[in-house]
Amino acid sequence: xxxxxxxxxxxxxxxxxxxxxxxxxxxxxxxxxxxxxxxxxxxxxxxxxxxxxxxxxxxxxxxxxxxxxxxxxxxxxxxxxxxxxxxxxxxxxxxxxxxxxxxxxxxxxxxxxxxxxxxxxxxxxxxxxxxxxxxxxxxxx
Amino acid sequence: xxxxxxxxxxxxxxxxxxxxxxxxxxxxxxxxxxxxxxxxxxxxxxxxxxxxxxxxxxxxxxxxxxxxxxxxxxxxxxxxxxxxxxxxxxxxxxxxxxxxxxxxxxxxxxxxxxxxxxxxxxxxxxxxxxxxxxxxxxxxxxxxxxxxxxxxxxxxxxxxxxxxxxxxxxxxxxxxxxxxxxxxxxxxxxxxxxxxxxxxxxxxxxxxxxxxxxxxxxxxxxxxxxxxxxxxxxxxxxxxxxxxxxxxxxxxxxxxxxxxxxxxxxxxxxxxxxxx
Ligand code: SF4
Ligand code: SF4
Ligand code: FES
Numbered sequence: 001x002x003x004x005x006x007x008x009x010x011x012x013x014x015x016x017x018x019x020x021x022x023x024x025x026x027x028x029x030x031x032x033x034x035x036x037x038x039x040x041x042x043x044x045x046x047x048x049x050x051x052x053x054x055x056x057x058x059x060x061x062x063x064x065x066x067x068x069x070x071x072x073x074x075x076x077x078x079x080x081x082x083x084x085x086x087x088x089x090x091x092x093x094x095x096x097x098x099x100x101x102x103x104x105x106x107x108x109x110x111x112x113x114x115x116x117x118x119x120x121x122x123x124x125x126x127x128x129x130x131x132x133x134x135x136x137x138x139x140x141x
Numbered sequence: 142x143x144x145x146x147x148x149x150x151x152x153x154x155x156x157x158x159x160x161x162x163x164x165x166x167x168x169x170x171x172x173x174x175x176x177x178x179x180x181x182x183x184x185x186x187x188x189x190x191x192x193x194x195x196x197x198x199x200x201x202x203x204x205x206x207x208x209x210x211x212x213x214x215x216x217x218x219x220x221x222x223x224x225x226x227x228x229x230x231x232x233x234x235x236x237x238x239x240x241x242x243x244x245x246x247x248x249x250x251x252x253x254x255x256x257x258x259x260x261x262x263x264x265x266x267x268x269x270x271x272x273x274x275x276x277x278x279x280x281x282x283x284x285x286x287x288x289x290x291x292x293x294x295x296x297x298x299x300x301x302x303x304x305x306x307x308x309x310x311x312x313x314x315x316x317x318x319x320x321x322x323x324x325x326x327x328x329x330x331x332x333x334x335x336x337x338x339x340x341x342x343x344x345x346x347x348x349x350x351x352x353x354x355x356x357x358x359x360x361x362x363x364x365x366x367x368x369x370x371x372x373x374x375x376x377x378x379x380x381x382x383x384x385x386x387x388x389x390x391x392x393x394x395x396x397x398x399x400x401x402x403x404x405x406x407x408x409x410x411x412x413x414x415x416x417x
Contacts (some may be wrong), residue, residue, distance in 0.1 A: 024372045029412055
């Protein structure tokens with residue numbers, strides 16, 4: 001089929017921008033920085049936690065209700081566990097958010113995976129926080 | 142020699158035209174004399190003709206080569222004497238134009254800069270060289286990919302001098318130290334070796350990719366340019382520098398030896414400390 005010159009030539013504008021304009025906020029910057037800082041904090045928190053729970057005097061075999069109650073009598077260990085819970089959840093959640101951003105092919109998949117992620121994060125963080133704050137060592141009595 | 146002759150014969154079988162003089166569609170005809178000291182190399186090429194093939198396929202050719210030949214010479218031999226339908230880009234053949242980026246033995250290289258002697262199998266074993274198109278860009282045919290997504294990301298970072306002041310009547314003066322800051326990133330030839338070696342780019346094509354960041358870096362750190370802020374804003378978003386996982390694939394792939402990951406880190410640092 002010959003194309004004649006009277007036919008109008010339709011060309012896409014070559015320089016038309018295809019990307020949405022930059023959002024001009026620092027969210028990605030802060031989340032990148034958060035990953036570095038929380039990562040360093042978690043190395044200490046988690047390794048310390050593993051050492052106390054699994055290695056020091058008798059390790060995992062001495063863990064029972066009384067052991068947890070004894071530890072949580074001190075606000076220091078409650079704060080330790082609270083920090084560990086929040087940082088681990090946010091650090092892992094943000095990591096998974098990046099993985100989903102990288103690997104989800106369709107926008108809908110991406111949206112629903114992220115929703116599932118956020119809901120699970122909120123659930124676990126709130127359940128954990130609730131337990132740490134309302135733990136009652138005498139509940140069995 | 143015998144091996145190359147048989148592959149020429151099989152190439153002839155493949156051509157439906159079956160013309161008398163030429164031994165393959167579009168090729169130049171009889172093979173040139175094999176030079177002294179040549180070895181036969183199996184060149185395994187990932188081919189894809191989007192018109193006829195449902196999916197890519199591997200095709201092997203026996204090519205006589207000298208150790209001092211470049212991989213580009215092997216491709217020329219295939220195209221000129223064995224199968225003229227092989228499609229790839231090249232123009233300068235001297236590592237300047239950046240057209241012949243491809244995956245050679247699994248790594249992104251310019252075919253015109255890789256020597257056969259560096260790919261020879263040791264211990265007198267037969268050598269096979271695999272050649273694939275660069276990853277992450279749509280394949281048009283064989284080794285020829287659609288570079289448009291790559292150039293779109295390049296254009297999006299405004300890779301040109303922006304200066305809002307009065308146009309000077311003479312040259313814009315710059316100190317040697319100021320010039321040094323972006324010297325490395327001026328060397329980019331836009332070959333796409335880096336961007337198509339980046340695992341983040343493979344999975345998410347909207348990531349600007351190392352090459353675009355390198356070219357933004359070239360202007361962000363140029364003292365004569367005034368739009369560093371605009372470019373930093375663009376690279377601060379989801380598809381910008383924070384996507385980089387610092388895996389150094391790009392630095393390893395760059396045929397110009399540009400410290401690509403370092404340039405990306407410098408852009409991150411400029412964003413973190415609000416300092417250019
Ligand atoms: S260092 Fe960054 S840009 Fe380079 S290949 Fe790795 S993730 Fe991609
Ligand atoms: S930075 Fe290097 S690998 Fe990337 S496009 Fe430029 S020259 Fe090619
Ligand atoms: S052909 Fe120009 S860079 Fe290889």
